[in-house]
Amino acid sequence: MSDEMDAFVAEAREFLEANATRRDVPSTEVEWGRGEDRITYFGDDPPEVDARKVAAAREWQRRRYDAGFGWITGPPQYGGRGLPNVADLVYDALEAEYDVPDTSVLSLIGLGMIGPTILAHGQEPVKDRYLPAMYRGEVIACQLFSEPAAGSDLASLETTAVRDGDEWVITGQKVWTSIAHHAQIGMALCRTAPDKPKHKGITAFIVDMSAPGVDVRPLRQMSGGAEFNEVFLDEVRVPDDHRLGEVDGGWRVALTTLMNERASVGGEGAGPAARAVSPPFLTAVLKAHGRLGDAAARRRLAELAADQIATEYLNLQAVRRLRAGAQPGPEASVSKLMYAQNLTRGAHFAAEIAGPRLIADTGEWGTFSWNELLLSTPALRILGGTEEIMKNILAERVLGLPKEPGIDSTTPFRELRRSGQGRAGGKA
Amino acid sequence: MTTALTTGSGLDAETRELLAGSLRELLAAHTDAASIAAALAELGWDEVWAGDPATATTLLFTEHGRALATSRVLDDVLLAELAPALPAPTGPRAVLYPHPADKGDLVACGAPLRGLLLGRLDGVAEVVVPAVDADSAVLLVVPAAKFADATAPTGGFDPQSGWLAVARGPVPDGISPVRAADAWTRAQAAGRRALATEIAGVCEAALALATAHTAARWQYGRPIASFQAVRHRLAEAHVAVVAARTTVEAAWAMAGEPDGGAWAARIAKLRAGRAQADVLRHTVQVLGAMSLTLESEMHRFVTRAAALDALLGDHLSLAEATGTELLTGTEPHPVVEI
Amino acid sequence: MSETTTTAELAELRTAVRDFLSAKSGEEQVRQVMESERGYDEAVWAQMAEQLGLQALALPAEHGGDGYGFVELAVVLEEMGRALLPSPFLSTIVLAGSALVAAGDAGAQAAHLPGIATGKTTATLAVAEADGAWDTASLATTAIRGDKGWTLRGEKCFVLDGATADLILVVARTDEGPTLFSVGGDAPGLTRTPLRTLDATRRLARLDLADVPAVAVGEPGAAAVVVDRVLDLAMTALAAEQVGGAKACLEASASYARERVQFGRPIGSFQAVKHQCADMLVRLQLADAAAREAADAVAGVDGAPDPGVAAAVAHVVCSEAYMFVAAENIQVHGGIGFTWEHPAHLYYRRAKSSQLLFGGPAVYYERLLSRMGV
Numbered sequence A: 001m002s003d004e005m006d007a008f009v010a011e012a013r014e015f016l017e018a019n020a021t022r023r024d025v026p027s028t029e030v031e032w033g034r035g036e037d038r039i040t041y042f043g044d045d046p047p048e049v050d051a052r053k054v055a056a057a058r059e060w061q062r063r064r065y066d067a068g069f070g071w072i073t074g075p076p077q078y079g080g081r082g083l084p085n086v087a088d089l090v091y092d093a094l095e096a097e098y099d100v101p102d103t104s105v106l107s108l109i110g111l112g113m114i115g116p117t118i119l120a121h122g123q124e125p126v127k128d129r130y131l132p133a134m135y136r137g138e139v140i141a142c143q144l145f146s147e148p149a150a151g152s153d154l155a156s157l158e159t160t161a162v163r164d165g166d167e168w169v170i171t172g173q174k175v176w177t178s179i180a181h182h183a184q185i186g187m188a189l190c191r192t193a194p195d196k197p198k199h200k201g202i203t204a205f206i207v208d209m210s211a212p213g214v215d216v217r218p219l220r221q222m223s224g225g226a227e228f229n230e231v232f233l234d235e236v237r238v239p240d241d242h243r244l245g246e247v248d249g250g251w252r253v254a255l256t257t258l259m260n261e262r263a264s265v266g267g268e269g270a271g272p273a274a275r276a277v278s279p280p281f282l283t284a285v286l287k288a289h290g291r292l293g294d295a296a297a298r299r300r301l302a303e304l305a306a307d308q309i310a311t312e313y314l315n316l317q318a319v320r321r322l323r324a325g326a327q328p329g330p331e332a333s334v335s336k337l338m339y340a341q342n343l344t345r346g347a348h349f350a351a352e353i354a355g356p357r358l359i360a361d362t363g364e365w366g367t368f369s370w371n372e373l374l375l376s377t378p379a380l381r382i383l384g385g386t387e388e389i390m391k392n393i394l395a396e397r398v399l400g401l402p403k404e405p406g407i408d409s410t411t412p413f414r415e416l417r418r419s420g421q422g423r424a425g426g427k428a
Numbered sequence B: 001m002t003t004a005l006t007t008g009s010g011l012d013a014e015t016r017e018l019l020a021g022s023l024r025e026l027l028a029a030h031t032d033a034a035s036i037a038a039a040l041a042e043l044g045w046d047e048v049w050a051g052d053p054a055t056a057t058t059l060l061f062t063e064h065g066r067a068l069a070t071s072r073v074l075d076d077v078l079l080a081e082l083a084p085a086l087p088a089p090t091g092p093r094a095v096l097y098p099h100p101a102d103k104g105d106l107v108a109c110g111a112p113l114r115g116l117l118l119g120r121l122d123g124v125a126e127v128v129v130p131a132v133d134a135d136s137a138v139l140l141v142v143p144a145a146k147f148a149d150a151t152a153p154t155g156g157f158d159p160q161s162g163w164l165a166v167a168r169g170p171v172p173d174g175i176s177p178v179r180a181a182d183a184w185t186r187a188q189a190a191g192r193r194a195l196a197t198e199i200a201g202v203c204e205a206a207l208a209l210a211t212a213h214t215a216a217r218w219q220y221g222r223p224i225a226s227f228q229a230v231r232h233r234l235a236e237a238h239v240a241v242v243a244a245r246t247t248v249e250a251a252w253a254m255a256g257e258p259d260g261g262a263w264a265a266r267i268a269k270l271r272a273g274r275a276q277a278d279v280l281r282h283t284v285q286v287l288g289a290m291s292l293t294l295e296s297e298m299h300r301f302v303t304r305a306a307a308l309d310a311l312l313g314d315h316l317s318l319a320e321a322t323g324t325e326l327l328t329g330t331e332p333h334p335v336v337e338i
Numbered sequence C: 001m002s003e004t005t006t007t008a009e010l011a012e013l014r015t016a017v018r019d020f021l022s023a024k025s026g027e028e029q030v031r032q033v034m035e036s037e038r039g040y041d042e043a044v045w046a047q048m049a050e051q052l053g054l055q056a057l058a059l060p061a062e063h064g065g066d067g068y069g070f071v072e073l074a075v076v077l078e079e080m081g082r083a084l085l086p087s088p089f090l091s092t093i094v095l096a097g098s099a100l101v102a103a104g105d106a107g108a109q110a111a112h113l114p115g116i117a118t119g120k121t122t123a124t125l126a127v128a129e130a131d132g133a134w135d136t137a138s139l140a141t142t143a144i145r146g147d148k149g150w151t152l153r154g155e156k157c158f159v160l161d162g163a164t165a166d167l168i169l170v171v172a173r174t175d176e177g178p179t180l181f182s183v184g185g186d187a188p189g190l191t192r193t194p195l196r197t198l199d200a201t202r203r204l205a206r207l208d209l210a211d212v213p214a215v216a217v218g219e220p221g222a223a224a225v226v227v228d229r230v231l232d233l234a235m236t237a238l239a240a241e242q243v244g245g246a247k248a249c250l251e252a253s254a255s256y257a258r259e260r261v262q263f264g265r266p267i268g269s270f271q272a273v274k275h276q277c278a279d280m281l282v283r284l285q286l287a288d289a290a291a292r293e294a295a296d297a298v299a300g301v302d303g304a305p306d307p308g309v310a311a312a313v314a315h316v317v318c319s320e321a322y323m324f325v326a327a328e329n330i331q332v333h334g335g336i337g338f339t340w341e342h343p344a345h346l347y348y349r350r351a352k353s354s355q356l357l358f359g360g361p362a363v364y365y366e367r368l369l370s371r372m373g374v
Helices: A001-019 A047-066 A085-095 A105-122 A124-135 A250-259 A272-276 A280-290 A296-324 A332-359 A370-380 A387-398 B013-029 B033-043 B045-051 B053-066 B073-085 B181-218 B229-251 B264-292 B296-312 B315-327 C005-025 C026-033 C044-054 C070-083 C087-104 C106-118 C223-259 C270-300 C305-337 C344-356 C361-372
Strands: A141-144 A160-164 A166-176 A185-191 A200-210 A216-217 A229-239 B094-097 B113-116 B126-133 B138-141 B151-153 B165-166 C123-125 C142-146 C149-160 C169-175 C177-184 C190-194 C204-217
Touching: A001 A085, A001 B315, A047 C070, A085 A296, A105 A124, A105 A141, A105 A200, A105 A250, A105 B315, A124 A332, A141 A166, A141 B094, A141 C005, A166 A185, A166 A200, A166 A216, A185 A250, A200 A229, A200 A250, A200 B045, A200 B053, A200 B126, A229 B045, A250 B151, A272 A332, A280 A296, A280 A332, A296 A332, A296 B264, A296 C270, A332 A370, A332 A387, A332 C270, A370 B264, A387 C270, B013 B033, B013 B053, B033 B165, B045 C070, B053 B073, B053 B229, B073 B094, B073 B126, B073 B181, B073 C106, B138 B151, B138 B181, B138 C177, B138 C361, B181 B229, B181 B264, B181 B296, B181 C070, B264 B296, B264 B315, C005 C044, C005 C070, C070 C087, C070 C270, C087 C106, C087 C123, C087 C149, C087 C169, C087 C223, C106 C169, C123 C149, C149 C169, C169 C204, C177 C223, C223 C270, C223 C305, C223 C344, C305 C344
Parallel strands: A141 A185, B094 B126, C123 C169, C142 C169
Antiparallel strands: A160 A166, A160 A185, A166 A229, A185 A200, A216 A229, B113 B165, B126 B138, B151 B165, C142 C149, C149 C204, C169 C177, C177 C204, C190 C204
16 A cells, blocks of 8 residues: 555554554354344334434534544545545444444435535535535435336436526425435426436535425335325426536536445445344354254355355455446346345345244344344335336446337427326426 | 136136126225125025036136235135035134244144134134144144233234134144145145135236226327336236236146045145235336325235235245155146146 | 465466367367267367366376366366367366265375376266256165175166266265265176267266176265265366356357347347346456356365355356356347357256256255255
8 A cells, every 4th residue: 555545544543542543353243132132124113213313413423524534535626635535435434433423314325415516516605615524424314306106217317496586495395314304405407498318407505404395295005114205396486506516507417416426335235124134143143943953944044154155255356446447347236136136035044944933022132133134125126216217227238238119208208108198398 | 807717617707707897896895804704605605616616616716816805705715615624613613724834834732822813703602723743644623712901913014804814822722633634635735725826816807907097097109008118017017917817717627536636735725825925016017106105005915915825835835845846756737737 | 185276377387288178178169069979079189188178287296187276176167168178178177076085085086086186087976866856865876795796786876977987987876875886988788878968078878787786985874974075066166167168158248239130220239139248247246256156165265254154156157147148149149059060059058968967956946955954
């Protein structure tokens, strides 16, 4: 590593030592029967607990920012530190050794996706106003993209933005908005030219979530939680300087957002759900149910372990390539598919071993709790890009297979057919 | 979607359609065990059943599954097989099912009772409990009052099932076990056929919901049902349900055997239990993000199908038991002549 | 030992091998050689040594090798797998070559490695017996020490290139434990019977040993450790080959899906086909990652995972992936994929024989668990 990197590491280490405690080195021995046995992919905390966690996240982000670790790769004029991408990975790896608050409520969408989008496409006033505040944990951002009639086919969205002098007036309905209930701003994609083909008539805006007309309502999930929201926008006024990118050029902006999912080292693979289906934990499940000698169960365990370990290798190699400056390949999509598959199969396997204890709570530690995970694993194959869409993308972009023929990318949006009611282009 | 039955049914297709319709209305109008039982009695269900048990059971449990109904109609199926072996009842009876967590083991005679009840014991006089006494299955007839403080809602995967668990119930002192191994075998077989049918009903309703959704939901300018990935999933799900139904039909053909067609009934339950996992996986996936919400009905089909699988032998336990028997030399009974 | 090869150099090596194999071992040649008695083209084998130095690549420099490591060898093996090259490379270099290196017997190394490095000597390793298990704990083949030295008695089965190898290394039971021996291919008392195999591009033989004179290689009783190491290297080598073959299948499927028109459009525009190809891609990416990591691990690259686990993971994942991809490749090609004339079945056979080479699923899952300490 270079001298600059060495100095950075030393500084980061000093900061972490002074502000956090080191994690106990996690052993591969699972302590069966101790501690919290709830395992869920979604957070399902009561509101007070949720609020506390968000406050802790903000506080940690503020400390990081003030010490120079809040936006390691961002441009200094907007509060960043201007270091190369590798510094991010280096810091993440170091921080992983410490027990720190989970900042994903800030970083997953806001800092990881919307921040870079504002940087790339925002006008100066918006960059100045929001970027430092976001990376300092003061402003949380959410994504106002999906709509009830525009899921996989995001470009067919119907929320409208109509120009009125120096402002735009936005009306519509967004859905599956995580974090909206904590966010101060949202990035909204709106229809601004219904007479143009669907991809060509969209504009992106930053919306103040406290503006009149913004109404956030939680969505109840079958797994029990309510992490997602519907957001109703009723004639919300947004200044033109909050527009991102060109008028009618919003699709390009959206692609920037969607491409920017940060590949964090071990990110998704480190959550409680992923740990619960890891080989050591599944081995402990087998042992606890006296099935360690069961040949069929062992075989399934080996199949799962092989896939999980290989997925880890895939992720490691992707990180190595990125560090070496190479362009990201299809690994991210492959990894997402494998992550969903591994988690689903692992949860089902554990559930089978725990057996019918799931159906009726016998109070045994480590059995009933699998229900929540089982009920949330379908989400992985649906949210953030369904498995079917991911496969389309892989096949079309990597293997060069032809797209499904369709006229909807050249027909004016107003003339497109949509669910049930014939023609698109009206208000939601 | 009533399938043609091969058991020399006394009921013609038109009658079956009418009955199915009546059952649908009944289950829409009545949602608790007592009123369902009363409404069935009023419909003259006992006579329908007596005339053609296979068709009657199939119709009732299909609609019960489709409607996600909760009642104790399954108890009636088992009690019909058990009654001849038992003393005359002092009042209405219910069945205590082996606890799913015990994987098919019956509670030992003299030990605290444990198991699953399909609902509250209001109005029930006696609970019939299958148990084991020196390696032989027996039946215990326990006064319902003894269960007074021993039940708790199962919670679990399907809290709406209304099922109650008895984790550590009363020790049945002074109750003489009735030797009834054969009756229990027949009752279990009848119960498994009924449950397999109910599971198929749940799956069919889920599939109908998924099919309707994919036809109505447009993305990329066309109904998502026109995309092959979606169509093929629905097709796979359909095949799984049809296969499960066919196996139950074949099981009915063996119901007249001395053991009540136990082997075939087990296979039918196993098949249906396995099918529900596949079917619901496909229906959830094609419903997309909506299937993850509480607002959509889909989650209810997911949980109910899984709960029904767990009763009288989940598909994994049954597969294990079947495999063990085959490996120790049991001759498989042909379910279908090829 | 080996210098660090750059990405560019590895790419050059890959191109060189690929071009060579396209010219010398295209589909037509493979089909011809498959039918031959020997099962490989001796001229091509000699050219591999003379023109590209492939045999010498990863053998120790002090015995005529070039001193490169497994990372480089993996590139060569992948290309060989892609081309379905019928050749005794896996047996000679990976099985026998690694065994000689691992046994640490300087005399044996000096006697045999130079010939192997130049391509003059083909060789193999015989471990499995009638049950096909690569298990040194329960051997029936015995070595007897007599006045004139050792003789071997017993039967070895499923010996890779056993009928044609010039040199055969045999693991046999002695009082001290499993021991490695070397036997000449034409030794007295040795009967070599080619086995009829599913995959004609990979030859297997049965060896009957009736008091065959043999020379001990390494310490008596020390063969278990040697075989374990060879197995790790062999699984890793096989993984590279499997990835190469799977890549050829996926490319064939994608190409066919882009070109074949039915119902007025390329079949690749239908989701069912598209998703099949995507599924193949996902499995292949996973297999590729596993194979690479295993190669790094057995080569001792800094920061690589434990070689025992990595090799076992690679073996499981690549075996399963190659089977899946080879099967789907036939499916994507429809009716034509099922014909003798189409190469799809050749890959399918190779996928199957590779999957079973070291015992198959009956064994490789447990092997992984044991390496993981479960």
